[in-house]
Amino acid sequence: METYLRHQVQQLAIPGLRNASGERWMETMELVLGMIRATGFEPKIQEWKGEQGVVYRNFLVHIPGERPEKVLLGAHYDTFEETPGADDNASAVAVLLGFLNCLKSERFPYDLEVVFYACEEPPFFGTEAMGSFVHAGTCDPAQIRFMVCLEMVGYFSESDHSQDFPLGFLRWIYGNKGNFLMGVSNLKSIQRTAPFLKSLQSIRPQFYRKFWIPFAFSGMDWSDHRSYWNRGIPAVMLTDTAMFRNSNYHGADDTTMTLNYSHMANLVHDLKSALLNMP
Numbered sequence: 256m257e258t259y260l261r262h263q264v265q266q267l268a269i270p271g272l273r274n275a276s277g278e279r280w281m282e283t284m285e286l287v288l289g290m291i292r293a294t295g296f297e298p299k300i301q302e303w304k305g306e307q308g309v310v311y312r313n314f315l316v317h318i319p320g321e322r323p324e325k326v327l328l329g330a331h332y333d334t335f336e337e338t339p340g341a342d343d344n345a346s347a348v349a350v351l352l353g354f355l356n357c358l359k360s361e362r363f364p365y366d367l368e369v370v371f372y373a374c375e376e377p378p379f380f381g382t383e384a385m386g387s388f389v390h391a392g393t394c395d396p397a398q399i400r401f402m403v404c405l406e407m408v409g410y411f412s413e414s415d416h417s418q419d420f421p422l423g424f425l426r427w428i429y430g431n432k433g434n435f436l437m438g439v440s441n442l443k444s445i446q447r448t449a450p451f452l453k454s455l456q457s458i459r460p461q462f463y464r465k466f467w468i469p470f471a472f473s474g475m476d477w478s479d480h481r482s483y484w485n486r487g488i489p490a491v492m493l494t495d496t497a498m499f500r501n502s503n504y505h506g507a508d509d510t511t512m513t514l515n516y517s518h519m520a521n522l523v524h525d526l527k528s529a530l531l532n533m534p
Contacts (some may be wrong), residue, residue: 256353258522263290263349264409268341268511273334275311275374284312286334287371288349291316294355298371303389311373313386316355318367325366326530327394327402327490328354331375331386331479335505342501342509344375346409346519353523364533365400372479380477384524387479393484399481401447402490404480408522409514410501417500429464433500436493436522438465439475444489448526452491459521493522 266286267273273283291298291314298314305311330347334340351369372386379385411434418433420426438452455463468475478489495501497510503509
C-alpha cells in the first residue's frame, strides 16, 4: 500500500497541474477520473460551470451498504495556486484511492459515497463555488449519517516542538510532537461522529486524537466539512493540522518526499476497519 500511495501522490504533486484557475485544469480532471477508474469504480460526475465558463467536476463513487443512510468520505483534489500540493491535498486523494483500491466484497453498515471535490482552495474557498458546497446542496440532510473530510493527512514528525496549535494551552493536552492525526468536529456533530473516531482510536490510540469545541476559531472549518456543517449535516475533519505543523503549507516545498507513506497506509486500512464496524 505504501508504494501504491507514493505513486498516486507522484502523479498528482506536480507544480501548476492542479490549480483550478490554471491552464492545466482540464488535464487535472481527466487525470483524477482515470485514477478513480483504475481502482475498478466508475464515478458519477457532478459538473458545473464557473463565471468564466470554466468546467468543474466532483467525482462521486457510490458503495451500497446494509442501510440506505449515507456516510460521506471526501477530499479536495485542487491545489493552492501553482504549488505541488503533496500534503495539500494529494495525500488525502491518494488515501481515498487506496481505500477504493483495497475494497473487495465488503458490505458496510451504511451506504458509502466517496467524493473527490474540485475547488476547495482560494479563490473558491468560503464561496458557493466550492465543490463541497455544490455537493452538499444536493444532499438530503436526513439521509446523511455523517461526513468525513480528509484534509492534509501525510505530514508527520517525531521532533520536539514540531506541533503548534491555534490556542497555546492545547500543547499541554496533545503534546508538542506532530505525530498524530486530529479529528476536528463541532458539538452538533458529536453524537454521529464520536463513535467513528472512537473506532479509529481503538485501532491506534496514540495516532488518532479528537478535538471538539463550542466555538469556531482559526483552522476549525478550513476545509470541505464546513459545507456540510452549514447544511446541518454532522461532519468531522481528519487532518495533520496543516499550517500548525507543516511549514511547507501552501508553498513550493510541499513535495512528495516530505510525506510519511507508512502512516498514510495505516489510515487507509483504519478507515476501512472503522467504517465496517460502525454501530
